[in-house]
Structures are given as C-alpha cells and as structure tokens.
C-alpha cells in the first residue's frame with residue numbers, strides 16, 4: 001500500500017468519523033440487507049402443524065399450509081428467498097422420499113409457487129433426511145458410494161425443479177454432484193434452474209441442532225468420509241474450483257462463523273456469488289445465551305452477520321432471517 005505522507009504537526013483523528021450515528025452510517029463499509037438473506041425452513045406432513053424444534057428456539061417443523069403462512073410473514077418483512085428441507089413420513093435405505101414426485105419438498109414447492117409467483121425457492125438436495133441410515137448417499141458395504149449416489153441426487157434436483165424451484169442446492173458432498181445435477185436438469189429441459197453448491201462443507205459439530213430438527217443424524221459412523229476436515233483451507237479452494245468448473249452458479253462455505261478465514265480466503269478467486277451458511281449450532285448458541293439474558297441478542301446477531309458479510313459473503317443463509325429483517329427496518 002502507498003504510504004500516506006502528512007505534515008507531522010497534523011494529528012491523526014480517526015474519531016472524527018465516529019462522532020454521530022449518521023456520520024458512522026455514511027462511512028460504513030459493510031451493510032446488511034434483508035434481500036441478501038435466505039431463510040431455511042423445515043417442512044413435514046399433516047395440516048396446521050407448527051411443531052417447535054427444541055434445540056432451535058423460534059424454529060418449527062411446519063406442515064405445508066403453515067409453511068405458506070410463515071413465508072408470507074417473512075415476505076412482509078422483506079425476505080425474498082427460502083431454503084427448504086423436508087421431513088418425509090417414511091425413510092428407506094435409498095431415500096426414495098427425496099425424489100418422489102409427491103415428496104414433501106415437491107409438495108411444498110408447488111404450494112409456495114402457487115402462492116408467491118416471484119419468491120426465490122431454493123431446495124436442499126441431499127438424501128440424509130430420507131435415508132433410514134441417515135447418510136447423505138447410498139450405502140454399499142458400510143460406506144457411502146459416491147457414484148451410485150449421483151443419479152439419485154440428480155433425480156432429486158430434477159423433481160424439485162419440475163415442481164417449481166428456482167435454485168437447487170446440492171449438499172451431499174459427493175464428488176461430481178454439480179455436474180450430475182447440471183446434466184440432469186438440462187436433459188429435463190430445466191436449463192433455467194440455477195445450482196447453489198454447498199462446495200466447502202465441513203464435517204462440523206455445529207450441525208447438531210439441524211440433525212435433531214431434520215431427524216437426519218447418521219445411524220452409524222459419521223460424515224467425515226465425505227464432508228471436509230475442519231483443519232483444511234487449501235482444500236476448500238479446490239472444492240470451489242471444481243464446482244465452478246462443473247457449472248455451479250453460486251458456491252457456498254459452510255458453516256460460517258468458525259470459517260470466516262475460509263470465506264475471506266476464497267473470495268478473491270470466486271467470480272460467482274458466494275454464499276455462507278450461518279448454521280443451526282451457531283443459531284442455537286446465540287439463542288441459548290440470549291434466553292439467559294447473557295448477551296444482547298439483536299446486537300450479537302447483527303454483529304455476527306456483519307462479520308460474515310465483511311469476510312466476503314454475498315448471500316447469507318440464516319435462521320435469524322426474519323428477526324434480522326425486522327431489526328433492520330426498525331433501525
């Protein structure tokens with residue numbers, strides 16, 4: 001950086017631009033906007049069901065009718081994009097509920113699309129909520145078989161896109177999944193549907209509450225054989241580069257808060273929009289402390305999301321989306 005020379009008798013006074021709230025707002029480098037937020041939601045069967053998720057206070061497993069109502073509330077607050085996860089009535093080893101035409105997510109997408117023509121509907125593409133063993137792919141001889149899983153992921157994405165999803169989000173961490181989805185979508189004349197890839201998805205303990213919410217904990221072993229080692233960052237660059245080469249329209253780093261260095265590191269080499277997922281465990285930590293009165297919830301949440309944006313994320317997936325939109329409009 002070029003050295004700034006000034007006469008020694010002129011004192012540096014950085015506080016001048018911190019004096020009043022409007023001055024601070026004028027020079028603020030990072031701004032949050034509800035339009036960059038994605039609100040994740042869990043959908044299940046039944047009618048008029050709003051089942052609280054205990055480890056994620058304020059989040060619910062919603063039946064389709066309640067989901068439509070919840071999204072209506074979120075839209076009034078300025079949230080334009082949702083990410084859907086499904087809880088099927090039955091599970092089986094091949095996760096058939098994920099790619100069933102009458103699957104829970106497919107039904108939810110159709111209902112949301114009918115209610116809100118311009119809502120951005122993003123669907124999670126993975127098998128773990130639908131498989132009886134809880135793994136993200138097909139298990140062969142006790143291991144998740146990469147290539148046997150690709151076709152099922154592609155079928156899942158195609159069925160969600162056919163139901164009306166704008167964006168599909170592969171999160172299974174199978175090699176080649178973006179290419180498999182792109183091929184499947186294009187062959188099904190769904191070339192307009194975008195792929196937001198969970199590219200650098202780490203094997204994280206911060207997914208704990210989600211697995212309770214989605215009933216998707218693996219029944220044996222763990223996900224370290226396919227999700228990334230939290231110790232690695234160069235490998236994240238490779239994952240992102242591969243997904244871009246396979247045709248990803250948006251790439252993601254997940255989780256967000258413990259991986260801000262990863263976001264900042266990949267930002268300059270990622271030419272597409274970069275998403276970060278502020279995951280369930282990050283949400284639960286804040287909620288637990290706030291319920292005790294130990295932290296100021298709105299300030300902590302806004303500080304965390306600002307940090308994720310400052311690190312370089314364009315889009316932020318967060319369970320706080322609705323609350324944040326409310327806080328931002330009342331400031």
Ligand code: PBG
Pocket residue numbers: 124126128136171172206207208209210211223278279280281
């Ligand atoms: C599905 C999936 C998971 C999350 C998003 N998609 C769980 C996992 O990989 O175990 C986690 C999201 C969160 O914790 O908020 N594979």
